[in-house]
Amino acid sequence: MKVYSVRELSKLAKISVRTLHHYDDIGLLKPAKRSEKGYRLYHQEQLLLLQQILFYREMAIPLKEIAQIINDPDFDVLKALEFHKGEIARQIQRWEQLLVTIDxxxxxxxxxxxxxxxxxxxxxxxxxxxxxxxxxxxxxxxxxxxxxxxxxxxxxxxxxxxxxxxxxxxxxxxxxxxxxxxxxxxxxxxxxxxxxxxxxxxxxxxxxxxxxxxxxxxxxxxxxxxxxxxxxxxxxxxxxxxxxxxxxxxxxxx
Amino acid sequence: MKVYSVRELSKLAKISVRTLHHYDDIGLLKPAKRSEKGYRLYHQEQLLLLQQILFYREMAIPLKEIAQIINDPDFDVLKALEFHKGEIARQIQRWEQLLVTIDxxxxxxxxxxxxxxxxxxxxxxxxxxxxxxxxxxxxxxxxxxxxxxxxxxxxxxxxxxxxxxxxxxxxxxxxxxxxxxxxxxxxxxxxxxxxxxxxxxxxxxxxxxxxxxxxxxxxxxxxxxxxxxxxxxxxxxxxxxxxxxxxxxxxxxx
DNA sequence: CTTGACTCTAACGTTACGTAATAGCTTAAC
DNA sequence: GTTAAGCTATTACGTAACGTTAGAGTCAAG
Structure with missing residues (x-):
């Protein structure tokens, strides 16, 4: 089974190594295991998880909540998305108003x-x-x-x-x-x-x-x-x- | 001439006292003077300035840049606004795309x-x-x-x-x-x-x-x-x- | 003179990482 | 075998714009 180093995974997902470190630090995405010398090793499973994480991150959902979503199977994703949809919609409203004001x-x-x-x-x-x-x-x-x-x-x-x-x-x-x-x-x-x-x-x-x-x-x-x-x-x-x-x-x- | 305490000014502008402290700290809005005991005292002039600051803050312009705008008379406000207009427009684009994706x-x-x-x-x-x-x-x-x-x-x-x-x-x-x-x-x-x-x-x-x-x-x-x-x-x-x-x-x- | 409301400074917490700094590891080339 | 390139790790400070205590002094009223 293919294992990924931080760099490899970061390139696949087009994120920084630091981000992976960070996600490890906060427990959002832990490597499958560590090498003998402490190197982080990721598997397919983590790649999939990471994709989900980035997916939700794109929708401006805070990492803490993302952790909820992908860890807690009882978490109501639909509700969360609905909520953020409202947030974003309101945000857009405000910015559009701003555009008018700026003009x-x-x-x-x-x-x-x-x-x-x-x-x-x-x-x-x-x-x-x-x-x-x-x-x-x-x-x-x-x-x-x-x-x-x-x-x-x-x-x-x-x-x-x-x-x-x-x-x-x-x-x-x-x-x-x-x-x-x-x-x-x-x-x-x-x-x-x-x-x-x-x-x-x-x-x-x-x-x-x-x-x-x-x-x-x-x-x-x-x-x-x-x-x-x-x-x-x-x-x-x-x-x-x-x-x-x-x-x-x-x-x-x- | 009427002077305002932090609290008065904060109520007028509907911002927090902390914000005024902060603006003082970073030199964005200094009080007209300090009282004998160190209390911040603001005048009309500061009120006007604060209004401008909040105006620009509303357009999501970073405080540093606001400082530029209100301090440096040679600063090109039009250019700055034009720039931020673009930024905001792009933001809106992205968020609207996000809304679609979320849906x-x-x-x-x-x-x-x-x-x-x-x-x-x-x-x-x-x-x-x-x-x-x-x-x-x-x-x-x-x-x-x-x-x-x-x-x-x-x-x-x-x-x-x-x-x-x-x-x-x-x-x-x-x-x-x-x-x-x-x-x-x-x-x-x-x-x-x-x-x-x-x-x-x-x-x-x-x-x-x-x-x-x-x-x-x-x-x-x-x-x-x-x-x-x-x-x-x-x-x-x-x-x-x-x-x-x-x-x-x-x-x-x- | 004691409240209660207000003020100050100092300093840590927040978000999601970026950016060194320092040091050890791996590997391919010489 | 060594060396240099390129990878890895941890630690920790910096960012933006304040929020939030916390400790301590101040002011006006009863």
Whole structure:
């Protein structure tokens, strides 16, 4: 009967010798016997076992569980597989969602990055600075927008402007207290208008860009988490309110 | 300016305190300062950073790389995201393939398990034993096939039958030497016929079951690896040859 | 002043091996 | 016979991202 050395077996199964050592260590796959000098010797039986092990390993089943499966004849393989199927399916769901998010993020980075930076800038500057920054931004718009915006952020640091921050805070608090209202509620829209005006004080925020910002609130974790901090569902609430605002209140803008 | 303790920040971000400790340890997110007694104190700035970190962490980007992204302004985020997008896409591919394999495996386990066991039995029994086993199998077919087959395997162990094994080996060698031939090549089909006869010596292998076995050769890692050992592509080759055989040579069977 | 809730550091545990490092064995060639 | 190539063994640290005690100091409230 043919016996296999570690190397032979490893080549057959296309795994490393170390892996076989490991499986021996943890008792998952012991060699049929040891040679006089302690060399591991495997038989067909082990080859078969190994194939099963690798089969299950491919399905991302932890080695401990694999040991169960191949050792314990009473182990319910079907149940285990069913379970892992669910796990994998969920995993796939998550990753697919991630792909979407990444795509969106990349789009933001490519096209709308300025918008994010606007927010970053808009938050934390004195009005004079903001106006100047804005002017610069408008001047160079389209050519080096990204680099410039980032550059300015780094240069200016975060020398916050008190009044602005407080106003911002108040608006967020107000909106937070209104979560649950219908987005087209007049009271909500009033605050949104205030928000919109606030932004337009130092920035030229078109209807389009405002709508885009609204979407960012729910699609970008960084914004979402920032607003969820105030109240659960706030991010989505604001976004919906902004949508309504942009759809209806165009007259205010011009 | 509001400062956050570890716990506060951890609650805001819905992560563990340990994680914040960890991020501090590895320098990914240092607190703004330490209190007199060494307590970690975080500011808004850190909150923002943390949000970014968690954002990237969600996309399964390793912490080291995240550190790059948020520290090094020259780091090409777009490229990094593009890269990870590819990674994730590939992952998803693999997992989806796994789902298919798992489904098939479960089907095999539920309905066709006997087939796998047939192969296991068929390989390694003396003819008398095999015949007896077969008789038993036929008798109890359909009620406890799975348990019985397993039971028999365990009972009989692997007391191999020399001639049978050798014949088996020779067939495999022959087929291995023919990989690359068209599956409907007469020489191939002759060997397949021999294979089929060999199986029918001790087992009642219908055209259907034989075709099913052929599929197993390529769909079940355990079989695939077994045959790939002889020659790369052998498993698929045999399967194709069996398909041709089952499609054309029905007259031989009856 | 004593709880209870919170904080710190230090350090081991987790998963499935990779990667040396050190040393003995086998075998074919010279 | 020796030597070099190639195999084998054991031991043990490294990896990623924290979880989980464990021991000990700190803070606010009753």
């Amino acid at each position: 969106k993020t990349m789009l933001e980075l490519k096209n709308n990055k300025a918008m994010i930076n606007d927010e970053a800038l808009y938050r934390g500057f004195k009005p004079e600075e903001a106006k100047q920054v804005r002017q610069e931004a408008i001047d160079k718009w389209g050519e080096e927008e990204m680099e410039n915006a980032e550059q300015r952020i780094r240069e200016k640091g975060n020398t916050g402007w008190k009044n602005h921050q407080e106003n911002d805070e108040e608006i967020n608090q107000l909106l937070a207290s209104m979560v649950g209202f219908k987005p087209d509620d007049v009271r909500v829209q009033k605050v949104i208008l205030r928000h919109f005006k606030q932004m337009n004080l130092y920035y030229e925020v078109s209807k389009e860009r405002y709508r885009g910002l609204g979407k960012l609130y729910v699609e970008d974790e960084r914004f979402t988490q920032y607003y969820e901090k105030y109240k659960e569902g706030l991010a989505r609430f604001i976004q919906q309110a902004i949508e309504v605002f942009c759809d209806n209140d165009l007259k205010v803008i011009t | 098939k495996t479960m089907l095999e386990l539920k309905n066709n398990k006997a087939m796998i066991n047939d192969e296991a039995l068929y390989r390694g029994f003396k003819p008398e034993e095999a015949k007896q086993v077969r008789q038993e199998a036929i008798d109890k077919w359909g009620e406890e096939e799975m348990e019985n087959a397993e039971q028999r395997i365990r009972e009989k162990g692997n007391t191999g039958w020399k001639n049978h094994q050798e014949n088996d080996e020779e067939i495999n060698q022959l087929l291995a030497s023919m990989v690359g031939f068209k599956p409907d090549d007469v020489r191939v089909q002759k060997v397949i016929l021999r294979h089929f006869k060999q199986m029918n010596l001790y087992y009642e292998v219908s055209k259907e079951r034989y075709r099913g076995l052929g599929k197993l050769y390529v769909e079940d890692e355990r079989f695939t690896q077994y045959y790939e050992k002889y020659k790369e592509g052998l498993a698929r080759f045999i399967q194709q040859a069996i398909e041709v055989f089952c499609d054309n040579d029905l007259k031989v069977i009856t």
